[in-house]
Amino acid sequence: AQTVTQSQPEMSVQEAETVTLSCTYDTSENNYYLFWYKQPPSRQMILVIRQEAYKQQNATENRFSVNFQKAAKSFSLKISDSQLGDTAMYFCAFRVGGSQGNLIFGKGTKLSVKP
Amino acid sequence: DAGVTQSPTHLIKTRGQQVTLRCSPISGHKSVSWYQQVLGQGPQFIFQYYEKEERGRGNFPDRFSARQFPNYSSELNVNALLLGDSALYLCASTPFGPRAYEQYFGPGTRLTVT
Numbered sequence: 001a002q003t004v005t006q007s008q009p010e011m012s013v014q015e016a017e018t019v020t021l022s023c024t025y026d027t028s029e030n031n032y033y034l035f036w037y038k039q040p041p042s043r044q045m046i047l048v049i050r051q052e053a054y055k056q057q058n059a060t061e062n063r064f065s066v067n068f069q070k071a072a073k074s075f076s077l078k079i080s081d082s083q084l085g086d087t088a089m090y091f092c093a094f095r096v097g098g099s100q101g102n103l104i105f106g107k108g109t110k111l112s113v114k115p
Numbered sequence: 116d117a118g119v120t121q122s123p124t125h126l127i128k129t130r131g132q133q134v135t136l137r138c139s140p141i142s143g144h145k146s147v148s149w150y151q152q153v154l155g156q157g158p159q160f161i162f163q164y165y166e167k168e169e170r171g172r173g174n175f176p177d178r179f180s181a182r183q184f185p186n187y188s189s190e191l192n193v194n195a196l197l198l199g200d201s202a203l204y205l206c207a208s209t210p211f212g213p214r215a216y217e218q219y220f221g222p223g224t225r226l227t228v229t
Contacts, residue, residue, distance in 0.1 A: 043223055045223075093157075
């Protein structure tokens with residue numbers, strides 16, 4: 001069975017600083033996808049960044065980047081130049097490959113950006 | 116294009132009652148998934164539908180059922196509500212083609228069972 005673990009229940013960072021959120025996963029699959037979702041207090045789950053397991057290059061989306069270590073089954077999210085609007089719950093999620101499949105989520109990390 | 120929409124936004128029901136939640140996917144998306152998110156936890160997968168057929172089911176009791184309509188909208192039904200069914204119910208739709216592994220979520224329906 002696949003599992004996703006987020007070991008940091010809460011984190012805080014000063015505005016404009018950089019923060020890294022950790023995620024590890026367990027799977028025997030070789031073809032899969034990893035995601036980070038953001039859920040602000042408004043509760044809308046927003047896709048932040050995605051990584052295909054077959055790609056060695058780490059994904060980047062503006063201020064968000066990942067450090068994907070396939071052998072270690074680690075998938076951390078780095079947020080640069082943190083903004084107050086980044087305050088939210090962040091969920092790491094895993095999905096096996098194929099056209100159909102469900103997401104498996106971690107328990108989330110609550111990030112607070114302080115002015 | 117409009118995102119995933121869900122109705123109602125909030126719902127309060129009594130134990131033993133039945134509830135129906137609705138979801139409309141992003142235009143052009145043919146797959147819909149339902150998740151339950153209990154307070155303080157990550158979402159848990161309930162169902163996935165593609166082209167009106169069930170393609171996946173999570174570890175939920177038979178009190179939970181769903182269906183997908185020809186226009187790809189979906190309903191989630193929960194019978195004999197329990198206090199433990201209180202949660203945020205999220206619907207997600209999936210595009211067809213090279214991004215078929217992505218899921219886009221709606222704002223959710225907050226269900227409170229008293």
